[in-house]
Amino acid sequence: MEATTQLLQFSQPADAALSAFFRSKKSGARDRAFIAETAYAILRRKRLLTRLATLIPPLIPTKKQHVSSRELVLLSLSRLRGMSQRQLEPALLEGEAEWLAEIRRQPDPTLTLGEQLDFPDWLAERLSARLPADQLLVLARALNTPAPLDLRVNTLKATREAVMAQLSAEGLMLLPCPYSPIGLRLKNRPFLQKHPLFLDGSIEVQDEGSQLLGYLLAPRRGEMVVDFCAGAGGKTLLLGAMMRSTGRLYAMDVAEKRLAKLKPRVARAGLSNVHPILIASENDIRVKRLTGKVDRVLVDAPCSGLGTLRRNPDLKWRQTPESIAELTQKQTAILTAAARLLKPGGRLVYATCSILSEENESIVDAFLASRPEFCRLSATDILADQGIRLENGEDLHLSPPIHSTDGFYAAVLQRQE
Numbered sequence: 001m002e003a004t005t006q007l008l009q010f011s012q013p014a015d016a017a018l019s020a021f022f023r024s025k026k027s028g029a030r031d032r033a034f035i036a037e038t039a040y041a042i043l044r045r046k047r048l049l050t051r052l053a054t055l056i057p058p059l060i061p062t063k064k065q066h067v068s069s070r071e072l073v074l075l076s077l078s079r080l081r082g083m084s085q086r087q088l089e090p091a092l093l094e095g096e097a098e099w100l101a102e103i104r105r106q107p108d109p110t111l112t113l114g115e116q117l118d119f120p121d122w123l124a125e126r127l128s129a130r131l132p133a134d135q136l137l138v139l140a141r142a143l144n145t146p147a148p149l150d151l152r153v154n155t156l157k158a159t160r161e162a163v164m165a166q167l168s169a170e171g172l173m174l175l176p177c178p179y180s181p182i183g184l185r186l187k188n189r190p191f192l193q194k195h196p197l198f199l200d201g202s203i204e205v206q207d208e209g210s211q212l213l214g215y216l217l218a219p220r221r222g223e224m225v226v227d228f229c230a231g232a233g234g235k236t237l238l239l240g241a242m243m244r245s246t247g248r249l250y251a252m253d254v255a256e257k258r259l260a261k262l263k264p265r266v267a268r269a270g271l272s273n274v275h276p277i278l279i280a281s282e283n284d285i286r287v288k289r290l291t292g293k294v295d296r297v298l299v300d301a302p303c304s305g306l307g308t309l310r311r312n313p314d315l316k317w318r319q320t321p322e323s324i325a326e327l328t329q330k331q332t333a334i335l336t337a338a339a340r341l342l343k344p345g346g347r348l349v350y351a352t353c354s355i356l357s358e359e360n361e362s363i364v365d366a367f368l369a370s371r372p373e374f375c376r377l378s379a380t381d382i383l384a385d386q387g388i389r390l391e392n393g394e395d396l397h398l399s400p401p402i403h404s405t406d407g408f409y410a411a412v413l414q415r416q417e
């Protein structure tokens with residue numbers, strides 16, 4: 001109950017709110033998993049549960065028809081987790097059994113599109129302008145389902161076959177990822193942060209979609225490469241390994257805390273080519289110094305994250321049309337500044353984990369319209385050249401129901417010779 005109340009304030013990301021909650025409480029691993037799953041289930045289906053709860057008068061009458069966290073938790077356990085009245089009985093307070101039974105007796109309500117998708121109306125409207133309702137429902141269903149756990153094998157330290165053999169021998173259920181040659185997909189979500197393969201840098205947790213962005217940039221040995229929005233370095237580590245720890249890989253970000261997390265990860269991964277650079281903005285002098293010198297630039301732009309709702313269901317309630325508008329301005333500014341770094345013939349990958357075209361094609365199209373010295377390369381061809389067959393258009397669009405990855409977008413741009 002308490003965890004749900006905290007999460008529904010949306011004052012911080014759901015994972016941070018839950019960690020803070022668990023730090024303040026003593027609970028066993030099983031309780032934690034149960035609480036986290038329930039809280040995330042509520043975030044995923046908040047609109048459905050709210051609609052169900054308001055079919056009849058509230059449990060505790062209040063001035064406004066406001067659905068309490070307790071009501072959401074009870075409904076989530078009964079409707080989403082499928083717990084029977086008898087299973088719930090020991091936890092129920094007075095009147096709650098009747099309240100739940102009464103809701104169960106109600107005919108299924110007719111849901112609006114937003115309620116069916118369990119998206120806020122503004123998001124449902126934007127997406128329905130671009131996708132037919134049946135496809136949109138399939139997309140929403142996939143985004144409202146928990147993600148599997150993908151691993152990336154660090155090819156400086158191990159092979160996919162060896163890691164797979166070891167983890168399978170330990171009883172984990174896993175398969176090679178369908179597209180990424182260095183990805184493994186685990187059926188469950190075991191805790192791997194203390195696993196010897198993690199500690200020695202042989203594996204990292206990384207969605208297959210993120211791995212494919214590395215293959216789009218395809219950095220080579222000895223090159224000068226910039227990871228412009230490196231954050232805690234998820235993709236930096238991949239790029240560094242693709243460069244076989246040679247050349248120079250600058251990891252830039254404006255967030256000191258995120259960049260600080262990169263250092264131990266670089267050490268674990270066995271990389272000696274990574275140079276973190278904290279910048280004040282995309283126009284920092286340390287960025288400008290590299291103008292025209294760089295072979296490849298990755299712009300993993302700050303975005304709404306709406307493609308990652310499987311892992312971060314709170315984002316759909318935290319984002320607004322205003323926050324998206326702000327992000328698009330930032331994305332344009334970052335792409336413009338990052339593109340200046342490229343040498344003639346250099347390659348830039350602009351990527352987001354968003355499913356909104358205003359953060360994706362619109363940014364890239366507008367950039368290309370004003371910059372004739374850049375052209376678009378075919379993402380499908382670049383991947384095919386590396387043996388990765390993934391039917392897509394010029395730009396890469398990864399979608400959870402189709403590719404079983406998070407929702408990703410990437411465009412590959414080249415500065416003409």
Ligand SMILES: C[S@@+](CC[C@H](N)C(=O)[O-])C[C@H]1O[C@@H](n2cnc3c(N)ncnc32)[C@H](O)[C@@H]1O
Nearest residue numbers: 229230231233234235253254255282300301302
């Ligand atoms: C999508 S995240 C990057 C995730 C990271 N690449 C990874 O793979 O783990 C976007 C990052 O952009 C950073 N950022 C925001 N504004 C920026 C700017 N003006 N210049 C560079 N980075 C920026 C954010 O701090 C954030 O870490």
